Every structure is written in structure tokens, then in C-alpha cells.
Amino acid sequence: xxxxxxxxxxxxxxxxxxxxxxxxxxxxxxxxxxxxxxxxxxxxxxxxxxxxxxxxxxxxxxxxxxxxxxxxxxxxxxxxxxxxxxxxxxxxxxxxxxxxxxxxxxxxxxxxxxxxxxxxxxxxxxxxxxxxxxxxxxxxxxxxxxxxxxxxxxxxxxxxxxxxxxxxxxxxxxxxxxxxxxxxxxxxxxxxxxxxxxxxxxxxxxxxxxxxxxxxxxxxxxxxxxxxxxxxxxxxxxxxxxxxxxxxxxxxxx
Amino acid sequence: xxxxxxxxxxxxxxxxxxxxxxxxxxxxxxxxxxxxxxxxxxxxxxxxxxxxxxxxxxxxxxxxxxxxxxxxxxxxxxxxxxxxxxxxxxxxxxxxxxxxxxxxxxxxxxxxxxxxxxxxxxxxxxxxxxxxxxxxxxxxxxxxxxxxxxxxxxxxxxxxxxxxxxxxxxxxxxxxxxxxxxxxxxxxxxxxxxxxxxxxxxxxxxxxxxxxxxxxxxxxxxxxxxxxxxxxxxxxxxxxxxxxxxxxxxxxxxxxxxxxxxxxxxxxxxxxxxxxxxxxxxxxxxxxxxxxxxxxxxxxxxxxxxxxxxxxxxxxxxxxxxxxxxxxxxxxxxxxxxxxxxxxxxxxxxxxxxxxxxxxxxxxxxxxxxxxxxxxxxxxxxxxxxxxxxxxxxxxxxxxxxxxxxxxxxxxxxxxxxxxxxxxxxxxxxxxxxxxxxxxxxxxxxxxxxxxxxxxxxxxxxxxxxxxxxxxxxxxxxxxxxxxxxxxxxxxxxxxxxxxxxxxxxxxxxxxxxxxxxxxxxxxxxxxxxxxxxxxxxxxxxxxxxxxxxxxxxxxxxxxxxxxxxxxxxxxxxxxxxxxxxxx
Numbered sequence: 001x002x003x004x005x006x007x008x009x010x011x012x013x014x015x016x017x018x019x020x021x022x023x024x025x026x027x028x029x030x031x032x033x034x035x036x037x038x039x040x041x042x043x044x045x046x047x048x049x050x051x052x053x054x055x056x057x058x059x060x061x062x063x064x065x066x067x068x069x070x071x072x073x074x075x076x077x078x079x080x081x082x083x084x085x086x087x088x089x090x091x092x093x094x095x096x097x098x099x100x101x102x103x104x105x106x107x108x109x110x111x112x113x114x115x116x117x118x119x120x121x122x123x124x125x126x127x128x129x130x131x132x133x134x135x136x137x138x139x140x141x142x143x144x145x146x147x148x149x150x151x152x153x154x155x156x157x158x159x160x161x162x163x164x165x166x167x168x169x170x171x172x173x174x175x176x177x178x179x180x181x182x183x184x185x186x187x188x189x190x191x192x193x194x195x196x197x198x199x200x201x202x203x204x205x206x207x208x209x210x211x212x213x214x215x216x217x218x219x220x221x222x223x224x225x226x227x228x229x230x231x232x233x234x235x236x237x238x239x240x241x242x243x244x245x246x247x248x249x250x251x252x253x254x
Numbered sequence: 255x256x257x258x259x260x261x262x263x264x265x266x267x268x269x270x271x272x273x274x275x276x277x278x279x280x281x282x283x284x285x286x287x288x289x290x291x292x293x294x295x296x297x298x299x300x301x302x303x304x305x306x307x308x309x310x311x312x313x314x315x316x317x318x319x320x321x322x323x324x325x326x327x328x329x330x331x332x333x334x335x336x337x338x339x340x341x342x343x344x345x346x347x348x349x350x351x352x353x354x355x356x357x358x359x360x361x362x363x364x365x366x367x368x369x370x371x372x373x374x375x376x377x378x379x380x381x382x383x384x385x386x387x388x389x390x391x392x393x394x395x396x397x398x399x400x401x402x403x404x405x406x407x408x409x410x411x412x413x414x415x416x417x418x419x420x421x422x423x424x425x426x427x428x429x430x431x432x433x434x435x436x437x438x439x440x441x442x443x444x445x446x447x448x449x450x451x452x453x454x455x456x457x458x459x460x461x462x463x464x465x466x467x468x469x470x471x472x473x474x475x476x477x478x479x480x481x482x483x484x485x486x487x488x489x490x491x492x493x494x495x496x497x498x499x500x501x502x503x504x505x506x507x508x509x510x511x512x513x514x515x516x517x518x519x520x521x522x523x524x525x526x527x528x529x530x531x532x533x534x535x536x537x538x539x540x541x542x543x544x545x546x547x548x549x550x551x552x553x554x555x556x557x558x559x560x561x562x563x564x565x566x567x568x569x570x571x572x573x574x575x576x577x578x579x580x581x582x583x584x585x586x587x588x589x590x591x592x593x594x595x596x597x598x599x600x601x602x603x604x605x606x607x608x609x610x611x612x613x614x615x616x617x618x619x620x621x622x623x624x625x626x627x628x629x630x631x632x633x634x635x636x637x638x639x640x641x642x643x644x645x646x647x648x649x650x651x652x653x654x655x656x657x658x659x660x661x662x663x664x665x666x667x668x669x670x671x672x673x674x675x676x677x678x679x680x681x682x683x684x685x686x687x688x689x690x691x692x693x694x695x696x697x698x699x700x701x702x703x704x705x706x707x708x709x710x711x712x713x714x715x716x717x718x719x720x721x722x723x724x725x726x727x728x729x730x731x732x733x734x735x736x737x738x739x740x741x742x743x744x745x746x747x748x749x750x751x752x753x754x755x756x757x758x759x760x761x762x763x764x765x766x767x768x769x770x771x772x773x774x775x776x777x778x779x780x781x782x783x784x785x786x787x788x789x790x791x792x793x794x795x796x797x798x799x800x801x802x803x804x805x806x807x808x809x810x811x812x813x814x815x816x817x818x819x820x821x822x823x824x825x826x827x828x829x830x831x832x833x834x835x836x837x838x
Contacts, residue, residue: 016748031497033589038498045700047743056744059751061289063463065499066585068387069293085588106434107749117290121402126395127354132278132654138351140363147577150356150381153388154581157292193354 005030007039008050008094011058014105021105024058025050025094034088036095037062037072058097060109067227070156073100073163074109080163082227083109100159102168113159115174119183122175123206127196139194152189152235154228155182161222161232167215178215179207181222185235191242204239204246213239258444258664259284261428263414263470265291267386267649268629268656269449270393275657277400281664284441285397286409286430288465292394295451295463296649299386300582301370301506302378303350303646305343309367314375316340323644324821326372326538327609327637328781328791330483330799332817335616335634339651346650347379353392356381358578368578369509372538372641372828383506384581389646413754414470415683417446417477417625418676425624426671429683433754436747438684440676444664445624447656448474449649452608452630456762456769457715458707460605461493461502471612471631472761475768479620481802481809482633483610484765485772488640488782489715491542492565493604494589500604501589503565504582505642508535510575512567514542515598516555522564525549530828537828540639540782543603547716550602557600566598605715607645609636609782610769613801618656619663626660628652633799638781690756691747695739699756702740706733706759706766714770718785723774730767731808737763768802768809775811776800793823 006027014021027050028042040060047057061071065084072083075098077091088095103111141149159182162168167178187203190196207213216236223232260276262269265287273283287294306319319340324333351357351365357379358366367376381388400406415429415438427442450470454462475481491514492507493500508514514535515522526545527534537545546563550556557563567575567583572595575583583594590599612620612627614634620627628649635648709729713722737760744752778792779785798813 015746033497035498035589038496041498041700045698045704054743056746056750057752059749063289063293063465064295064298065464066298066501067588068297068384068581069289069295069463071289071293087589087591110749113290117292117398120395121398124399124402126399127352128399129352129396132274132349134345134348135352137348137365138354141359142363143359143361146356146359149354150358150388153356153381153391154384156297156387157290190354195352196354 007034007088009039009043010094010096011108012098013058013108014099016107017104024055036076036083036086036088036097037065039088058109059107068156070158073158073160074098075100080160080225082158085227100163102163102170103159104170113157116157116159116162116180116182118175119179120186123179123183123187123203124199125183125186125190125203127190127193128199141194145192149189149192151231152185155185155230156228157182158227160225160227164221164225166219166221167217176211178211181232181236184213184239185230185232188235188239200242201246204243207239208243208247213243257281259442260445260447260660260664261286261441261443262447262449263428264294264449264451264629265289265410266294266296266449266451266629267389267393267646268653269447270390270397271650271653272447272449272628272657272660273406274393274396274400275654276661277405279658279661281661283406284409284443285406286412286414286428288411288413288433290410291397291408292390294390295466296390297387298461298463298502299389299646300383300502300504301509302368302380302385302643303347303389304370304377304641304643305347305379305647306340306375306377307344307347307367309364310376312375314377316343318375319343319377321821322373323635323641324637325826326641327639328826329637329793329797329818329823330486330780330816331635331637333820334817337820339635339648342651342654343647346647346654350389350392353396355388355392358382368506369536370642371505371508371536371542372533374532378506378509378643380506380578382577382581383504383579386646414450414473416679417474417622418442418679419477419622420671420675423478423622425622427676429680431687431754434749436687436750436753438680438687440680442671442676444667445626445660447660448612448625448627448631449629449653450631453762453765454605455703456706456766457605457710458704459498459500459711461490461500467758467762468765469758469761472765474612474620474622474625475802476761476764476804477622478804479622479625480613481610481765481768482613483772483800484768484802485776485800486609486638486782487605487715487769488539488607488609489543489603490539490606491546491603492601493606494586495562495602495604496589501585502604502606503586503599503601504579505539506579507565507567507582510567510578511570512565514546514563514565516549516557516563518555532830533828538639538641540784541828543716544784546603562600562602564598565601567594568596568598603716605711607640609633609638609640610772617659618652619659624663626656628656638783686757687753690753691742691745691750693740693742693756695741697736697740699740699752699759702733702736703759703762706730706763710766710769714773716784718773718783720774720785720787723770726770727767727774730763730770734763764804771809772800772802772811791826797823
């Protein structure tokens, strides 16, 4: 049972990318409905460690506070999750907060996840529109395909799936490491759209190279860690199948 | 002049749409955003986007959409831009559909539409109940395509400091703070778009994201941009109260059959259905919010005596709920812990949206030449009360017309800006941050912000009273004074949130004054602005747009007439079916 009078939080801090990490503990008064981010906000109003030292407040990323922007992924009590939905009353204390380990630390709990956005660029994860002028309605789509695409389109690019993936390493040189489950699912999202399908091969080509879908080690941690229940392993399997078919087709075409 | 570059500040729907339109015309864009654009606040929009395609065969039309919007906004919006927006609605939905937005479908594979507040038609296209998220992603993908082609440069985790304004009063670019390196840089542009969203944080707790401070609007307001109708603040009837924010429970819940009730004499009393038989639970937000206030505070019927009422979907088919509003129910489940499919949700109204914003003309131009505004930060489309699912439309429509308007502005520009204005403004802004970083007083910026939010929520939201508004204005002056005695805990020059927040807080206080003084001055009740002392709409005196101009002594208000050339104002009464339904 958590202590109902105070909330104790230990934060792994790091002043900058090349600085050594260190730990600090903070305590705030308990109140109902606290989550990890609201607790950090409370610390910020008077940042003082439990040793009575006045310090700068820990830095973290946050925006929507309702698990739709994807900002606040962090490691809470050893498990990667979104800080906003980590409700204090359901956590053991002291609550231990650490930055994601598979991304470069910028400061404290803030990490640089730009590799995820770069991956989307490399995969050409978009529908190549002729233009934004009025060209009438889009293609018809069955409710079943729409529902599956919707599930894939709820990816908030938080990085939880990369954090738990054994194939992802913090020091992967840019553009060479495994692309990760999130991006593969986005390729499928595009390939399932009748217009997006016209360029499916480009996305599959990108995923057939180094760091592509074949680099998946099938640990299946990603689907467990995803806060939005995205069918990631299904997506990896399906893209794997599509790349295999394309590989065979390419042999005959050549 | 070399090929013009453009600046867009804000990576939500309006900013992304503006960016796409400029890039599509072949011009380069520098896109600035506090967060990676995919994380912008537009992702929080839930229920859907309105467009009168009449795919349910109900006799809907853009004109009816226009009429609902004007009537819902209590006739305060200028009518021509609203009409143009409603007419553009269907093509915008089709464009989104072509971009791959996974809108819900009918069995025939067509777009599905649902009902929303303030209309009797099924007019709202939706992607589950996370429509804003899907829309942002679709536009984000298009912007990434232009980025890959070299037309768009993103400056993510950068914050606007100021517009760069030349001697003639023309906007020539911006200064912005790199929130990681804490350095100010100046960026020239042929035209600047401000698509920086609403000011929810001025109210402390709201349904908004923490990035929605309104700081950018506050900054350019202090540089001479007019802020219009600031006093019109929408309080959404259904949100989950929380210590850190008020989490929205979408109007689509009621669109899909959710019912609002309180226990009375041991039985559920569906007071909205009782009072408003035609619209029932789907009356506009200002009406529903005031009804909940009446039930809770005047009649003392809140659940267990607390300020809460029930929003109930437990009678609806859980499979349909999952497909149409699953994303919203998930938020309730994750933050409250109860399953709304089984137990009624407990909700209360929460500050949600600003109808007011930067004054713009029909081409989204502010009064500062070269400075444009679109999305929630402009005041254009929603009058005194916004209808649900019209905000996504107004963001996209305003961005869509602003992009080409900015390009047109650039081609008319003959002279290059004077040398040195960029360096000068960057130095001025850097000095402002240097002063903040040295602040050494006893006050906490975060506690001052909390105090401001509590005052604004108590006195400048649902029910307004002139004496309390005057007290609030005094309080804001006091808070501005105490701002000067803030102490900074963090003096580092690397990702220092305290420093940027202190600057934001000043801008928030400036906007809070605009909102408060505008409300104080407007002695009538119209849409979301309700004064029991003046319970009626007063068209003779107040069918006017409030325009606030910054002065060092506080906002100077002036008023301009509203364009009512297309639909003559009529009384707004949702307890009877509106007369216009038959004459439109």
C-alpha cells in the first residue's frame, strides 16, 4: 500500500548529452489522482531534494497529458511507459524515473527521438497526393480495412516499442540500425490504402535493405510495450510477407 | 529579391495546412514548433470534423451548416468567411480522405457521418474518436514529403519570441528561441503565419495541452497586433476533473447516444432532454454547460453533492461504442479506472477553447502587414460560441486560404528590409532572456501561473459578474507586478524550461487582461459570455467585434460592426426547434 501522506520520487538526472548521470530524490504531499507528470509539475513549484538541497527541477517532455501526443515516454519503476497514464496510486514507492535508454539523452528525462521521424522519411510513409485542390472523394474502403488502418494510425511515435526491442541500440549509426516496429507498422498503414498501394514497392524496397524488416529478431516485446495496443507483430509479419513476395517477384522480373 | 521564403509558426492542423499550401506552390517554408509537429495539440481533438455533404439524405447543405454555425455562435461571427468555410467543407473532407485519413466507413465503403451539438443533421466525419490525431498525422505525412523534397525546414522545439517589424510597421520575419540551446536567432521571411493555437493555460487547468499558453499571440499583441473577441471562452460541458488537467470527454459520446443525468428523487433525471426536447443532449456547449451549472449549483443536484454529473453510455452496444468512440472511453478508463461501458462517467465542464484570437481579415491577415494568423489563434469563424467539430474545419480552411494569401503578399513586396533589423531584434530578445535567467526574487513562476488560472477559472468562465471581473483585472495587475519578483531555480543555458516559462507567463498575463477586460466591458449575454446581471443578448449595443490594442496601461478596446449581411440576427432558443430550420 503506498504511503498516503507523501509521494517519493527518485529521478535519474543528467545535465546534458555528454554529462554523467546522477540521482536525486524528491518528496511531495500525496493527493488523489496524481500521475507521474502531475507529480513532476508539483516538484517544479519548489524544487528541493529530500536532502534539503535546492536544485533545478528535473526536465521532461510532455504536452497533452492524455496519452495521445506521445511526448512523455520514460522508464517508470523499470518499465517503459507514458508518464501521464502512470497513476501514482498504482505504483510502488519510491517511484523511480529514468530516461529511455535507446535514445540519446538531451537532459534528465528528455531524449532525442528524431531517428523515429527520420525513419518515416526514409520509408516514404505518405500518400503522394497530386495536390490539395478539389479532386473529389477518395477511394472506397471496407469498414474492416478502415478499422485495421485506424488501429495502425494510432501510433503516437512514443518510442516504447524501440525501447524494449533487443535489435535497437542507442549507438546505432544513423540510418543503419533496425528501423523498429513503429515505422514498419506505418509502412503497412500506407500500403493498405488503395492510393498508398500504388507506391507500396518503394516502401518495401526501403524495408528490404539493412536495418529493414529482416532485422526483426521476433522477440515480440514491442507489442507488449505499446501503450496504444497497436498490432505491431502482425504488421511486421505482414510486411515480412510482402517483402518476401516482392523479393521473389524481383528475381523473375530481373 | 531572391525567391521568397515563408515562416509558419505552429505545427498543428492550421500550421501544417498552411505549410503544405505554400510548399505546393513551390516556395520554401521554415516551420517552427514547440514540440515535434506530430505532437501538436490538434491531436487532442476527438469527435470529428463537420462538412455538409448530405450523405445521409437528410437535406443538409453548406447553407444549413452556415446557418447552424452563425446561430450557434449567437451572430457574432462575420458571416462571409463562415459561409466560405462551410462551402469549402465537403472538399476538405474529400482531401483528407485522399490523404489516407482512416475515417469510419459505412457498409458501402463510404464515409460515415454522425451527429454533433447544435445541429439536427449527421454532418460530422470521424476517425474513431481520435479524429484530430488522424488528421494531424495525415498532414504531418504530407509535410514530411515536402521536407524530404527540401522545401520545408523544421525547427522543432523552438519557440517564437517576437515578430521582426520594420520601420514601416511590416512584419519581416521572426525571432525564435531554440529551447534546447537557449539561443535566440532571427529568421527573415516574406510573410509569417502564426498558427499557435489557443490560450488554455491562462486558465490553469483546461482540456488543452500544456503547450497551449497563448504566449505567441500575447507576444505579437504586445507588438501591435489586435486581439479580437478575447472574452469569448468556451467551457466544454463534459470533461474529467483532474489535478493537472481537465480531460475532454468528446461531444461525440452524446452524438452516439450518450445521456447526461443526475439523480433526483432516487431516479435519473435527464435534464437536457427535459429542457431541450428538440436537441436534447446535443444542445450547443454553452447551453449544456450552463444547464449543468444550474443543476449543480442552483438546484444542488450534483452527484453526492459534488460538482459532477453523469454522462452515461452504459445502455449502448459496446461493440458500436468501441468502433465509434473507443479512444475516448479509453481515456476515461485509464485516468479514472472505471469502465464507462458499465458505469456512467462522472464529468464536469472545463475550459476548452477560445473563440477569440488575433484579429484577421477574410484573407487571414492580421492588422500587421505580412503577419497572418490561422486556427484557434484567430477569431474568425466561431462567433460567441463554437459548434463541436467546427474547429478542425476552421483550422484546415484558414490554413488552406492563408497559404496562397501569403504567397500573394510576398509577390507584392518590392523592397528588402533595412539592414540590421534582424540582428537588433534578436539581441533585444536575447537580452530579455538574459534578464530572466538572472531573476532572483522569492516568487515561483509556476505558483503565480496557478494563481492566475484559479482566478480566471473562477471569475472569467461560465458565469461573469462585473465586480468579480474588476477584481480579477486588479489581480492580474498585481500578478504582473509580482512577476518582477520571480526567482529562477535553474540558471543553466541548456534546455531550461523555467526561463521560457517565465517569458510565457508574462504573455499569458497580457492575454488574461484582454479576456477579462473584454468580459467586463461587454454588458450583455451572448453565446459563451453570460452575465446574470445582463441576461439578454443586446444587438443594439453589442452586436460588435471587440478589438483590443495593447498599451502599457492595459488593453484599449474598440468595437467594429459585425457582418450580418446574409442571415439576419434572430433570437437563439434551443428549447424549441429553430425557426430557420424551415425557412433556410
